[in-house]
Amino acid sequence: MSEKHHIIPVWFFVGLLLLIYGVLIFVSGLTEWAHPPGTVLAELHAPVWWGGLLIVLGGVYCFVFRPGKTSC
Amino acid sequence: MSQIFAMFLAEGITHKIVQLSAVDLAIIVIYFGLVLAIGFYLKKFAKTGEDFFLAGREMTAWVAGLAFVSANLGSLELLGWAGSAYQYGIMAAHWYWIGAIPAMVFLGLVMMPFYYISKTHSVPGYLKLRYGSEAAGLSAITFAVMTILMSGVNMYAMAVVMKVVLGWDINFSIWVSSLTVGVYVAAGGLFSAIFNEVLQFFLIWFGALLIPILGMIETGGWSGMVARIQANFPGQDFTHMWRPMGSFADNPMGIHWTGIVFGLGAVQSMGYWTTDFLVVQRVLSAKDIRSAKLAPIIGSFFKMAVPLIVILPGVLALAVLPMHLVPNAPNLPPGEHSYNEVLPLMLARYCGPGLLGLGITALVAGFMAGMAGNVSAFATVWTYDIYRPYLNKRAPDKHYVSMGRWCTLIGLFISIGTAYLVMGFASIMDYVQALFGFFIAPLFGTVLLGMLWKRVTRWAGFLGLLAGTLSSITMFLLMQKVDPHRWVPVFALSPHAKGLAQDMYQSLWSCVTCVVVTVLVTLFTKPKPDEELRGLVYSLTEVAHEEHTSFWHRPAVWGIAALVLLVILQIIFW
Numbered sequence: 001m002s003e004k005h006h007i008i009p010v011w012f013f014v015g016l017l018l019l020i021y022g023v024l025i026f027v028s029g030l031t032e033w034a035h036p037p038g039t040v041l042a043e044l045h046a047p048v049w050w051g052g053l054l055i056v057l058g059g060v061y062c063f064v065f066r067p068g069k070t071s072c
Numbered sequence: 073m074s075q076i077f078a079m080f081l082a083e084g085i086t087h088k089i090v091q092l093s094a095v096d097l098a099i100i101v102i103y104f105g106l107v108l109a110i111g112f113y114l115k116k117f118a119k120t121g122e123d124f125f126l127a128g129r130e131m132t133a134w135v136a137g138l139a140f141v142s143a144n145l146g147s148l149e150l151l152g153w154a155g156s157a158y159q160y161g162i163m164a165a166h167w168y169w170i171g172a173i174p175a176m177v178f179l180g181l182v183m184m185p186f187y188y189i190s191k192t193h194s195v196p197g198y199l200k201l202r203y204g205s206e207a208a209g210l211s212a213i214t215f216a217v218m219t220i221l222m223s224g225v226n227m228y229a230m231a232v233v234m235k236v237v238l239g240w241d242i243n244f245s246i247w248v249s250s251l252t253v254g255v256y257v258a259a260g261g262l263f264s265a266i267f268n269e270v271l272q273f274f275l276i277w278f279g280a281l282l283i284p285i286l287g288m289i290e291t292g293g294w295s296g297m298v299a300r301i302q303a304n305f306p307g308q309d310f311t312h313m314w315r316p317m318g319s320f321a322d323n324p325m326g327i328h329w330t331g332i333v334f335g336l337g338a339v340q341s342m343g344y345w346t347t348d349f350l351v352v353q354r355v356l357s358a359k360d361i362r363s364a365k366l367a368p369i370i371g372s373f374f375k376m377a378v379p380l381i382v383i384l385p386g387v388l389a390l391a392v393l394p395m396h397l398v399p400n401a402p403n404l405p406p407g408e409h410s411y412n413e414v415l416p417l418m419l420a421r422y423c424g425p426g427l428l429g430l431g432i433t434a435l436v437a438g439f440m441a442g443m444a445g446n447v448s449a450f451a452t453v454w455t456y457d458i459y460r461p462y463l464n465k466r467a468p469d470k471h472y473v474s475m476g477r478w479c480t481l482i483g484l485f486i487s488i489g490t491a492y493l494v495m496g497f498a499s500i501m502d503y504v505q506a507l508f509g510f511f512i513a514p515l516f517g518t519v520l521l522g523m524l525w526k527r528v529t530r531w532a533g534f535l536g537l538l539a540g541t542l543s544s545i546t547m548f549l550l551m552q553k554v555d556p557h558r559w560v561p562v563f564a565l566s567p568h569a570k571g572l573a574q575d576m577y578q579s580l581w582s583c584v585t586c587v588v589v590t591v592l593v594t595l596f597t598k599p600k601p602d603e604e605l606r607g608l609v610y611s612l613t614e615v616a617h618e619e620h621t622s623f624w625h626r627p628a629v630w631g632i633a634a635l636v637l638l639v640i641l642q643i644i645f646w
Contacts, residue, residue, distance in 0.1 A: 007117055007263070010135055010270045013110055017271060018278070020102060021430060028095045028426035037424030040392075041286050047426045050282060 008067045015061025018054045026051025089237045089409075089416045096429025103275075103433045104252055107268055107440070111256025114263040124261035124473045125193055125452045126357050133363035135270060137370030139354040141378075142269035143445045145276055147438035148229055150382050155412035157386025158397055160325050161310025162645055163317075164386070165379040170337040173638045175345035176372035177631040180365045183346050184355060185615045186523050188364045189607045193356070195349040195519070196457040202522040202608045203533035205461065210537060212457035214511050215349060216450055220483050223446035224490025230439040231491070237416045238432065246491055249436070253443045254484040257451075258477045262357060265441075265448040269354070272434070272441040273374075279434030280381040280415075286422040287388035300391035310390055313645045319568075326570035335576025339583045343516035350449045365627040372634045376641070382415075389414045392421070447487070451479040510548070513579035514540020517586035526609040530600065532593035540586025547578045 029047025036042035092100075118124040131139070156164040192198040196215060200208035231245035256264045291297040298311055309316055316323040317332065345351060345368070358364035389397070397411050409417060419431045455476045464471075518537045521528050550559040551574050561567045564577040606612045623629060 007114070010267045013106065013267065014271060014274050017103070017106055018274065021099060021278075024095055024099060025426035025430065028424075032424065039424045040421050041290060042424060044286070044289070046282055046286065046422070047424060050278075050427060054278060 009065040011061050012065040012067065015058045015063075015065060017058070019058030019062055022051045022054030022056075022058050024051070026055060089413060090420045090428060090432070092238060092429060092432065093425040095426045096432065099426070099429035100433050100436060103437060104248075107256055107264075107271070108252060110267050111259040111264045114256075114260030114267065118259070118261040118263055119473065121193075121456075121469045121472050121476070123263070124476050125448075125456065126353070127262040127266055129357055130359045131266060131357040131363070131367075133358060133366035133370055135266065136355050136358040136363060136367035138273050138374065139266040139269040139357075140351055140367055141371035141374050142273040142276075142441060143351050143354055144375075145273065145378065145438060146226065146442035147435040148226060148233070148442075150276070150280075150435070150438060151233065151412055151415050153382050154386040154389075154415040154418075155410070157383040158389050158414045159386075159399075159411045160323070161308075161312075161390075162379075162383060162387055163313055163323065163325060165313060165383045165645070166332050166336060168375060168379050168383070169638055169641060170332060171341040172345060172375050173372045173634055174337060175341040176368040176375065177634055178342065179346045179352070179355070180368040180372075180627055181631050183519070183523060184364045184368065185361060186608060186610075186613065187352065187356060188358070188361050189613060189615070193456045194453050195347055195352055195515075196453060198519070198608070199522070199533070200457070200461070202605070203518075203528075204530040206530070206534035207518060207537050208457060209462075210534065210541075211511070211515060212453050214541075216453045216458060218511070219350065219446050219450045219453070220486050221490050223443055223450070223483070224487035225494055226439070226442055226446070227487055228491035228494045233435075236413075237435075242495075246488060249440055250443065250484050250488055253440050253447065254481050257444050257448055258480040261473075261476060261480075262353065262448050262452075265444040266354060266357060268437070268444055269441045272437040275430070275434040275437045277381065279431040280385070280419075282427060283415075283418045283422055284380055284384040284388065287385065287392060287418070291388065291391050297388060297391045301387070304390060304396075310387060311645070313642065315646060320566035320573070321568045324570075325572055326566070326568045327573040327576070328566065328569075331564075331569075331573050331576040331580075335573075335580040338580075339513050339516065340576060340579040342520075343512040343514075343579065343583070347515045347519050348512060349453060350445050353449055353452060362621070362625075362627065366630065369627055369630045369634055372631075373637075376634070376637060385418045386414050389418055393417065443484075443487070447480050447483045450483045451476045454479050454483075510541050510544040510582075513583045514544065514586035517583045517590065521587065521590050522609070524610050525594075526602065526605055526611055527599050528590060528594050529597040531597050532590045535593050536586045536590030539589040540582045543585040544578055544582035547581060551578070 025047050029045055029051055033045060033048070036045070117128070120128075122129055153164055153167065187195075187198055190198055190201055192201060194212075196208045196212035199211050227246055227250060228242075230249075231240075231242045234240040234245045235242050256268065260267070288294070288297070291300055301308075301310055314329060317327060317329040320326050320328050355364055355367045358367050393414075395407070395409065397409050397414060397417075399410065419428065423431055455472050459475055460467075460472065514537055517540060518533050521536070522533060547559075547563050551563055557567070560569055560574060563581060564574045566573075569577070602612055
């Protein structure tokens with residue numbers, strides 16, 4: 001993002017946050033697999049696939065915009 | 073927003089909507105840790121005035137565009153518009169579509185070149201170059217005061233929301249969130265504010281998008297949702313945008329289509345999106361003029377999609393919630409919920425541990441990003457448009473950066489003071505919010521005339537702005553305080569016009585007043601010489617053309633695409 005200052009792109013931080021949240025939500029979804037919470041459509045196990053999606057997106061962002069790589 | 077506040081204030085002590093688990097709390101704590109770490113990381117890059125106040129003018133169009141749209145995506149707006157969607161149906165999407173998209177495209181294609189080429193730091197800064205210190209001073213002082221008061225009002229309102237939704241202590245919410253914002257904005261300036269806004273944008277989408285997805289699965293798609301709504305609310309139309317607007321009496325908003333098209337689309341949204349420095353500052357950080365033109369247009373596509381996570385959950389709630397929500401009122405009995413609680417209720421309906429934390433973090437992030445936007449804009453306007461021209465003209469750049477950092481902290485403490493003032497005198501909030509609205513619509517007239525007509529004079533700009541503002545205040549007092557039965561039909565054109573409709577027409581007439589006075593005074597005063605207006609006025613500015621840019625990289629192409637998409641959406645949901 002910044003050629004003048006060589007700042008780590010904001011996209012890297014976005015990826016990092018999504019990755020961390022993805023792991024937390026995914027693991028949380030797995031631990032409650034046998035005993036889903038009392039939410040509507042809990043049988044769809046949304047935390048598992050939503051957490052997985054965050055892990056994939058976060059991972060891609062972290063890799064593509066990792067510090068030291070100048071393109072954005 | 074004041075209604076949301078009043079509702080939450082009234083109910084705040086009686087119950088909380090959601091219960092957080094350990095993983096939810098971990099998600100919230102990680103967010104606070106990350107934004108503080110980013111603030112400290114960015115501190116070393118915010119050394120010059122341009123770095124601190126304009127993020128070095130090196131943001132890409134995507135970053136500036138996301139920050140631009142995110143600065144307006146505050147938590148209270150999300151909660152409030154989701155509640156409006158429950159109350160009025162998809163008509164509430166007007167504020168995201170015709171009430172935003174044309175103005176964003178207009179900013180990008182028509183106005184941004186002048187802001188950018190003039191190298192101004194702010195909107196009052198442009199007024200100073202174009203008109204002189206009178207119009208600029210009026211604009212700067214009102215903006216600085218109102219911004220910081222609004223920040224305090226939002227701070228308290230959000231703390232009350234946190235109390236109701238999560239059971240958090242009000243003082244804890246105010247101090248933890250504001251000190252966090254103070255630290256990272258004082259450290260990294262606009263760099264920090266923009267980084268946080270981009271983070272917030274992603275958090276809001278990933279925190280809220282599951283609601284419409286799971287809601288649509290539960291109802292069996294759009295037709296299933298409409299069928300359920302018709303069963304729950306027989307005879308009421310919640311899924312059409314324009315059809316019920318033939319007359320004021322045909323819809324619960326009390327709005328006629330002329331109010332939406334001319335009041336909202338042509339004046340109020342234009343005023344907000346093109347002259348409110350809080351949002352314009354994000355675009356001024358763009359690295360070149362093409363990026364500056366593209367940023368609001370990129371933002372317009374995302375803005376067009378926001379109803380998916382705000383309006384659709386409100387409409388879905390009409391179909392799936394087992395209870396009927398009620399108007400905002402003090403002391404609702406246990407088990408009853410008001411319209412503005414619809415988003416937390418839908419979140420709690422579908423999201424268990426982890427996902428709930430993500431949704432709540434999105435709300436917290438939206439609140440903090442809004443506060444950061446307010447204090448960074450305040451610091452810029454105070455330093456460059458009040459302190460430098462009137463108090464200390466010849467200090468080194470380093471001094472102004474230091475002033476910006478101190479201003480950020482002082483601004484936050486004033487905001488905290490305002491928050492506690494509102495805690496004691498809740499009615500102050502209505503006045504502060506009304507005051508903010510007084511300046512935006514006439515300011516649009518002043519800025520636009522200044523850009524497009526070189527004949528407009530120094531005193532015409534100032535007197536037009538003043539007259540427009542005074543007319544807005546007068547109309548507000550007459551319609552709200554003096555005699556609503558007499559004056560609402562006069563200014564808002566119908567006795568059926570409700571609050572939102574009154575706002576639309578108040579904006580329209582104040583802008584017309586500004587334009588008329590500006591033109592009349594111009595005809596009797598002496599214009600500035602051409603050489604003083606180069607780079608500031610359309611006929612005297614060489615705007616870089618884009619013949620050499622590939623077709624798909626031209627801002628005009630994407631601006632037209634945004635407008636075509638807007639028309640298609642209107643037809644689909646007519």
